[in-house]
Amino acid sequence: MKHTINELEDIAAQVRRDIVRMVHACQSGHPGGSLGCADFFTALYFEVMNHNTDFKMDGKGEDLFFLSNGHISPVFYSVLARSGYFDVSELATFRKLNSRLQGHPTTHEGLPGIRIASGSLGQGMSVAIGAAQAKKLNNDHSIVYSLHGDGELQEGQNWEAIMYAPFNKVDNLISTVDYNGQQIDGPTEKVLSLENLQAKFEAFGWQVINSDGNDMDSTVKALHYAKSLTGKGKPILNLMSTQMGYGVDFMMGSHKWHGVAPNNEQLATALAQLTSTHKDY
Amino acid sequence: MKKYTYTEKKDTRSGFGAGLLEAGQKNPEVVALCADLVGSLKMDAFIKEFPERFFQIGIAEANMIGIAAGLTIGGKIPFTGTFANFSTGRVYDQIRQSVAYSDKNVKICASHAGLTLGEDGATHQILEDIGLMKMLPGMTVINTCDYNQTKAATIAIAEHHGPVYLRFGRPVIPVFTDPDQKFEIGKAWMVNEGTDVTIIATGHMVWKAIEAGEKLAELGIDAEIINIHTIKPLDEEAILKSVKKTGCVVTCEEHNKYGGLGESVARLLSTELPAPQEFVAVNDSFGESGTPDQLMTKYGLDSVNIVEAAQKVIKRAKK
Numbered sequence: 001m002k003h004t005i006n007e008l009e010d011i012a013a014q015v016r017r018d019i020v021r022m023v024h025a026c027q028s029g030h031p032g033g034s035l036g037c038a039d040f041f042t043a044l045y046f047e048v049m050n051h052n053t054d055f056k057m058d059g060k061g062e063d064l065f066f067l068s069n070g071h072i073s074p075v076f077y078s079v080l081a082r083s084g085y086f087d088v089s090e091l092a093t094f095r096k097l098n099s100r101l102q103g104h105p106t107t108h109e110g111l112p113g114i115r116i117a118s119g120s121l122g123q124g125m126s127v128a129i130g131a132a133q134a135k136k137l138n139n140d141h142s143i144v145y146s147l148h149g150d151g152e153l154q155e156g157q158n159w160e161a162i163m164y165a166p167f168n169k170v171d172n173l174i175s176t177v178d179y180n181g182q183q184i185d186g187p188t189e190k191v192l193s194l195e196n197l198q199a200k201f202e203a204f205g206w207q208v209i210n211s212d213g214n215d216m217d218s219t220v221k222a223l224h225y226a227k228s229l230t231g232k233g234k235p236i237l238n239l240m241s242t243q244m245g246y247g248v249d250f251m252m253g254s255h256k257w258h259g260v261a262p263n264n265e266q267l268a269t270a271l272a273q274l275t276s277t278h279k280d281y
Numbered sequence: 282m283k284k285y286t287y288t289e290k291k292d293t294r295s296g297f298g299a300g301l302l303e304a305g306q307k308n309p310e311v312v313a314l315c316a317d318l319v320g321s322l323k324m325d326a327f328i329k330e331f332p333e334r335f336f337q338i339g340i341a342e343a344n345m346i347g348i349a350a351g352l353t354i355g356g357k358i359p360f361t362g363t364f365a366n367f368s369t370g371r372v373y374d375q376i377r378q379s380v381a382y383s384d385k386n387v388k389i390c391a392s393h394a395g396l397t398l399g400e401d402g403a404t405h406q407i408l409e410d411i412g413l414m415k416m417l418p419g420m421t422v423i424n425t426c427d428y429n430q431t432k433a434a435t436i437a438i439a440e441h442h443g444p445v446y447l448r449f450g451r452p453v454i455p456v457f458t459d460p461d462q463k464f465e466i467g468k469a470w471m472v473n474e475g476t477d478v479t480i481i482a483t484g485h486m487v488w489k490a491i492e493a494g495e496k497l498a499e500l501g502i503d504a505e506i507i508n509i510h511t512i513k514p515l516d517e518e519a520i521l522k523s524v525k526k527t528g529c530v531v532t533c534e535e536h537n538k539y540g541g542l543g544e545s546v547a548r549l550l551s552t553e554l555p556a557p558q559e560f561v562a563v564n565d566s567f568g569e570s571g572t573p574d575q576l577m578t579k580y581g582l583d584s585v586n587i588v589e590a591a592q593k594v595i596k597r598a599k600k
């Protein structure tokens with residue numbers, strides 16, 4: 001372990017502070033899913049991935065990460081900055097004019113750490129598969145990670161990709177689904193149920209593991225376990241249960257904070273629940 | 282009128298297949314993807330020589346575009362192949378976000394463009410693809426006119442960094458361009474120098490423009506014929522230089538009159554050098570089943586239509 005679980009939890013707490021402050025500062029953005037995935041991103045970038053903060057687009061010889069549900073950009077930006085891709089002070093520019101931190105991630109502004117634009121949903125798994133297959137052609141044994149929303153799986157392109165990856169033995173891919181059960185119009189169970197997601201992925205030929213994405217120990221262990229399953233002929237799916245808004249009590253477990261910014265009072269309440277461990281930007 | 286002859290007829294898609302093989306031989310980073318149309322896209326030779334560099338995606342074009350975008354990240358130069366309709370309209374948002382906006386070095390190669398796909402009918406005959414692709418910032422749009430030009434263009438786009446839409450077709454047509462040509466992206470080809478009217482043609486319409494030029498010569502009209510193979514970026518200098526001399530222009534394309542080459546030329550002329558223009562293009566309609574020749578006649582894309590348009594535009598210019 002590069003860090004103890006406690007150290008990782010401290011980083012995640014700071015990331016959560018960044019998220020609510022960023023979204024508050026521009027009065028827009030998506031705090032719910034960002035907060036829910038703060039532990040996952042922290043585990044990935046500070047513990048699990050072998051990556052280089054001296055950013056090169058081709059990422060040869062290092063693990064790569066692709067965010068498919070691009071609206072949770074606040075957590076992505078915070079973790080990229082906190083792990084050293086760019087200065088944390090730049091987080092203050094999120095969603096503002098002339099910023100590299102666009103509402104949804106883009107390569108267009110040259111922000112280090114971003115390898116593909118995302119936001120229009122359902123495209124990230126295909127891209128991750130392509131990057132994984134390029135690694136195989138390059139004889140590069142590092143791993144490609146991706147993250148997807150659960151509601152996002154309603155987009156049909158995912159199922160093209162889900163069918164393709166096992167058939168083509170893309171076994172250097174670890175995809176995670178943020179299984180929070182919420183989407184803009186309400187619980188996924190009511191909008192368009194995903195039914196038995198594990199059985200669906202297994203039927204397509206994936207190796208499926210489960211984790212609790214708001215328990216740092218479970219998150220780290222699951223990702224390490226997933227890594228141990230690579231190279232065995234199957235892509236790996238980490239079905240990661242989270243709570244939208246995790247860490248801020250009034251945002252938790254509801255779709256209502258999917259894309260709403262806190263006001264001044266709500267910000268103060270949220271920050272009171274999140275310890276500043278690595279100094280605010 | 283300069284004399285153009287041909288000894289054989291071939292399809293432009295076979296030019297793509299030959300170009301893809303040569304591009305693959307020249308550069309080990311070139312890879313190919315196909316959505317269940319290997320035979321139609323003439324990819325067999327590439328697949329035979331480089332099986333490990335070919336990705337059969339199945340009937341899943343959106344996934345193909347995304348995988349191609351991902352492959353570029355590892356330094357690959359992916360060429361995707363399917364029909365023009367499934368290369369563009371079906372996957373517009375995937376191209377927009379994962380390729381164009383992300384500035385990925387993907388070559389979207391589209392066969393069976395336009396009416397000349399023939400009997401399959403309007404579901405497969407896209408006439409809007411040039412418009413869709415040229416509206417995307419950073420996208421290079423190329424429509425080639427014969428086997429040799431298509432082969433040369435395929436090799437050239439492998440050496441160009443950035444997203445490219447390469448449009449070609451199904452029918453067997455005269456091979457009349459130089460087999461050893463060097464294809465320069467964005468550089469017009471002067472087919473015939475003339476003084477009375479500028480005829481600008483792309484794709485399958487170039488040979489028809491040559492036929493029209495011969496008929497016009499018999500009528501005493503000296504037509505300048507320019508092949509714009511690269512619709513974006515447009516060779517503005519070549520067009521302006523010609524229209525300055527002739528004072529009028531006919532644009533010819535196997536595409537809807539909305540959004541195609543003609544509108545690109547009109548935009549240029551209206552801002553730089555207003556001049557009468559006639560459009561030989563499909564008049565805002567879908568296609569239908571029929572042989573390629575029948576369809577080109579029915580939809581007004583024959584050499585006789587170019588002749589009529591030239592006569593009309595010259596009259597307008599003289600008013």
